[in-house]
Amino acid sequence: QVQLVQSGAEVKKPGASVKVSCKASGYTFTSYYMHWVRQAPGQGLEWMGIINPTGGSTSYAQKFQGRVTMTRDTSTTTVYMELSSLRSEDTAVYYCARFWSGYFYDYWGQGTLVTVSS
Amino acid sequence: QSALTQSPSASGSPGQSVTISCTGTSSDVGGYNYVSWYQQHPGKAPKLMIYEVSKRPSGVPDRFSGSKSGNTASLTVSGLQAEDEADYYCSSYAGSNNFVVFGGGTKLTVL
Numbered sequence: 001q002v003q004l005v006q007s008g009a010e011v012k013k014p015g016a017s018v019k020v021s022c023k024a025s026g027y028t029f030t031s032y033y034m035h036w037v038r039q040a041p042g043q044g045l046e047w048m049g050i051i052n053p054t055g056g057s058t059s060y061a062q063k064f065q066g067r068v069t070m071t072r073d074t075s076t077t078t079v080y081m082e083l084s085s086l087r088s089e090d091t092a093v094y095y096c097a098r099f100w101s102g103y104f105y106d107y108w109g110q111g112t113l114v115t116v117s118s
Numbered sequence: 119q120s121a122l123t124q125s126p127s128a129s130g131s132p133g134q135s136v137t138i139s140c141t142g143t144s145s146d147v148g149g150y151n152y153v154s155w156y157q158q159h160p161g162k163a164p165k166l167m168i169y170e171v172s173k174r175p176s177g178v179p180d181r182f183s184g185s186k187s188g189n190t191a192s193l194t195v196s197g198l199q200a201e202d203e204a205d206y207y208c209s210s211y212a213g214s215n216n217f218v219v220f221g222g223g224t225k226l227t228v229l
Contacts, residue, residue, distance in 0.1 A: 103152035103211035
């Protein structure tokens with residue numbers, strides 16, 4: 001069965017970076033793009049960007065350009081999302097989500113809470 | 119502020135029907151038949167309920183249906199059940215730059 005398993009919760013200080021992992025299993029890793037979506041406490045969903053696991057190409061939301069980097073490791077079927085220059089407003093649950101060509105997400109990771117606090 | 123506009127709340131009694139709307143623009147909802155809806159229970163990841171405006175994934179009850187008219191998409195939940203109480207988010211493709219946009223979410227309460 002398809003599973004997306006994310007790394008555990010993180011607590012970071014303002015200005016630091018965080019790297020969240022998402023290990024995919026149960027399907028051909030390179031056949032589906034992966035997206036990252038975040039959700040601040042009590043808020044809605046926010047699209048961050050996309051990575052093509054085949055070649056590693058990426059596209060990021062303008063809001064995160066210059067601060068976010070998405071990578072993948074095909075040998076471990078894992079995608080990563082690194083966010084730098086963290087500020088308190090980046091406190092959120094970060095999700096990876098498998099993307100279908102019909103522009104929807106059929107499987108989501110369990111989420112990773114990133115808390116930014118001094 | 120979210121790109122797509124949803125009413126913050128909706129409610130209905132068990133057995134009733136409720137419709138949640140999602141308003142965008144011709145650059146997203148109105149421009150593509152790529153609207154999807156997600157259900158999210160507290161502390162859980164979103165779950166796909168509707169894709170491509172009106173298609174239901176396997177395992178989603180047929181009480182859930184979707185439609186679109188112009189720049190507004192709708193999710194209708196018929197025969198409300200207690201377990202339908204959750205937050206619902208709409209999403210749309212928005213072109214190669216913005217890619218995916220979400221609504222702010224609607225909290226559905228089953229009275």
